[in-house]
Amino acid sequence: xxxxxxxxxxxxxxxxxxxxxxxxxxxxxxxxxxxxxxxxxxxxxxxxxxxxxxxxxxxxxxxxxxxxxxxxxxxxxxxxxxxxxxxxxxxxxxxxxxxxxxxxxxxxxxxxxxxxxxxxxxxxxxxxxxxxxxxxxxxxxxxxxxxxxxxxxxxxxxxxxxxxxxxxxxxxxxxxxxxxxxxxxxxxxxxxxxxxxxxxxxxxxxxxxxxxxxxxxxxxxxxxxxxxxxxxxxxxxxxxxxxxxxxxxxxxxxxxxxxxxxxxxxxxxxxxxxxxxxxxxxxxxxxxxxxxxxxxxxxxxxxxxxxxxxxxxxxxxxxxxxxxxxxxxxxxxxxxxxxxxxxxxxxxxxxxxxxxxxxxxxxxxxxxxxxxxxxxxxxxxxxxxxxxxxxx
Numbered sequence: 283x284x285x286x287x288x289x290x291x292x293x294x295x296x297x298x299x300x301x302x303x304x305x306x307x308x309x310x311x312x313x314x315x316x317x318x319x320x321x322x323x324x325x326x327x328x329x330x331x332x333x334x335x336x337x338x339x340x341x342x343x344x345x346x347x348x349x350x351x352x353x354x355x356x357x358x359x360x361x362x363x364x365x366x367x368x369x370x371x372x373x374x375x376x377x378x379x380x381x382x383x384x385x386x387x388x389x390x391x392x393x394x395x396x397x398x399x400x401x402x403x404x405x406x407x408x409x410x411x412x413x414x415x416x417x418x419x420x421x422x423x424x425x426x427x428x429x430x431x432x433x434x435x436x437x438x439x440x441x442x443x444x445x446x447x448x449x450x451x452x453x454x455x456x457x458x459x460x461x462x463x464x465x466x467x468x469x470x471x472x473x474x475x476x477x478x479x480x481x482x483x484x485x486x487x488x489x490x491x492x493x494x495x496x497x498x499x500x501x502x503x504x505x506x507x508x509x510x511x512x513x514x515x516x517x518x519x520x521x522x523x524x525x526x527x528x529x530x531x532x533x534x535x536x537x538x539x540x541x542x543x544x545x546x547x548x549x550x551x552x553x554x555x556x557x558x559x560x561x562x563x564x565x566x567x568x569x570x571x572x573x574x575x576x577x578x579x580x581x582x583x584x585x586x587x588x589x590x591x592x593x594x595x596x597x598x599x600x601x602x603x604x605x606x607x608x609x610x611x612x613x614x615x616x617x618x619x620x621x622x623x624x625x626x627x628x629x630x631x632x633x634x635x636x637x638x639x640x641x642x643x644x645x646x647x648x649x650x651x652x653x654x655x656x657x658x659x660x661x662x663x664x665x666x667x668x669x670x671x672x673x674x
Contacts, residue, residue, distance in 0.1 A: 291322045291582065293573030296510045297376030301369050307489060308372060309514035316510065321375065321579045336587060337375050338527065338580040344368050345524045354471065354522035368520065379575035380519045381487050382504040383554055384467040385422065389480070391498040392417040392434075392460035394442060395450040400431055402503070412441045415453060417460045420503050425556025425572030427504045434459045452498055463497050470526060470550040488512050505574065523577055527551060527584065534588050551581035 296318050300311035310316075325336055344367035349357050360368075393400070394413045415434035420427055434440045453460065463480035481496030490512055491499045502508040530547035556572045573579040 290569065291571040291573065292320055293322050293576070293579035293582075294505075295319060295321055295376055295379075295576050295579070296507070297373065299373060301372045301377075303365050303369065303517060305489065306517055307486075307514040308368065308377060308517060308520055309489065310511070316507065321576060322573070322583075325579075325583050336580075336583045338584055341371050341375075341524055341580065342528050344371050345521050345528075348521055348525070350522055350525045354526065355518040356521050360517065360521075368517075376576055377513065377515045378520055378523050378577040378580075380470075380515060380523050380577060381484065381513070382422075382427070383523075383575040383577050384469055385465055385504070386468065386475075387422070387466045388420040388484075388501065388504070389461050389464050390418045390420075390500060391455075391463045391480075392453040393450040393500075394444075394453060397431065399450070401429065411446060412443050413448065413451075415440055415459070422504075422554065422574065423556070424558060425554060425574045426558075427574065429503050432460070450500070468550070468553070470523070486516065487514055489514055527577075527581060530581070531584055531588070548581060548585060552578055552585065554578050555582065 296316050298310035298314040298316050300314035301308055302311050303309075321337055328336060344364065348360065348364060351357050393416060395416050396410050396413055397416065398410060400416050400418055417432045419430045419432065421430055422428075455462065465478050465480055465483040467476050467478070467483070468474075469476055479497060480501075484501060485491060485493070485496035488499070488501065491501075502512065526547075529542075530544065530551060533542050533544045533547045554574045555578050556574070558570045558572055560568050560570055571582070573582055
């Protein structure tokens with residue numbers, strides 16, 4: 283028995299009611315409020331209502347005129363209207379999450395800390411009087427980020443008992459029992475793992491982190507509320523990801539004529555998506571797709587629309603040029619308003635053409651026939667040879 287109202291896809295996400303672009307970063311404005319929502323729930327509502335467009339449609343329209351180079355970065359600074367369009371979209375949907383989209387694991391600097399506090403439990407230090415030599419890792423598994431704590435196995439140095447509630451203390455680098463802070467990721471457009479220092483890879487996305495703490499900062503777990511309050515996205519990464527999504531859509535329309543197949547084009551966009559298996563009270567199993575980033579959710583929506591033959595189009599009713607999705611191959615306009623406007627424009631052109639033609643016909647001069655000379659008896663004059671013939 284199938285469970286009712288079971289949604290096969292989910293992608294919990296956050297947005298702020300205010301964003302700004304500063305120092306090349308799209309970031310939440312100071313004191314802006316954070317909201318949680320599910321973009322897939324919004325997408326399903328739009329499909330059921332038959333009104334509006336999927337979230338990726340206005341996003342692609344916002345960067346339509348921006349060109350990127352081979353490195354995936356814009357070839358010129360963004361125009362004010364382009365920045366405004368991106369910020370308006372972010373206020374409605376949030377950032378794309380390019381950094382956690384590419385990351386596979388994150389290793390933080392080792393610290394002396396209480397296990398409960400390191401694991402993020404609400405009770406904090408609890409009743410534990412001991413701090414342990416710990417190292418926290420964040421791993422993405424099945425589309426969900428989890429924290430994994432590693433303890434120093436050396437019994438001589440694994441526990442210490444400072445005053446209760448003492449803050450975490452960094453463990454000097456170079457200890458054999460711990461890894462250096464690092465990030466393992468797969469960059470979009472690349473097919474190999476990239477291992478980078480934590481500070482070099484993540485520091486730019488967290489402008490509030492002091493530069494001297496870039497490699498040792500206690501970064502929150504991706505997906506958590508504290509993570510999003512600190513996270514900022516470089517404009518070049520944001521635009522590059524959208525252009526990549528738009529390019530992937532183009533590979534479907536090319537029907538294998540391009541150098542990149544749809545499978546290869548969409549692989550890095552939906553790579554982080556995971557599957558969860560859930561059981562109801564009556565032991566009915568269901569599978570659910572987990573989309574850990576907004577970029578992955580948008581890519582999944584594009585794939586579903588394309589599989590249902592819903593194509594992204596541009597309105598042909600100037601000056602509109604809006605992007606929209608339609609299943610009708612002959613569709614030209616994004617709305618009935620644009621369609622009626624073009625019908626009226628065509629009617630007026632036809633009426634004006636008819637009026638010009640009628641006016642031209644009424645003012646055309648009427649031609650006169652040339653007069654014909656007549657003889658004495660009213661007959662037409664003839665040549666001399668003709669007159670001689672009649673006299674005979």
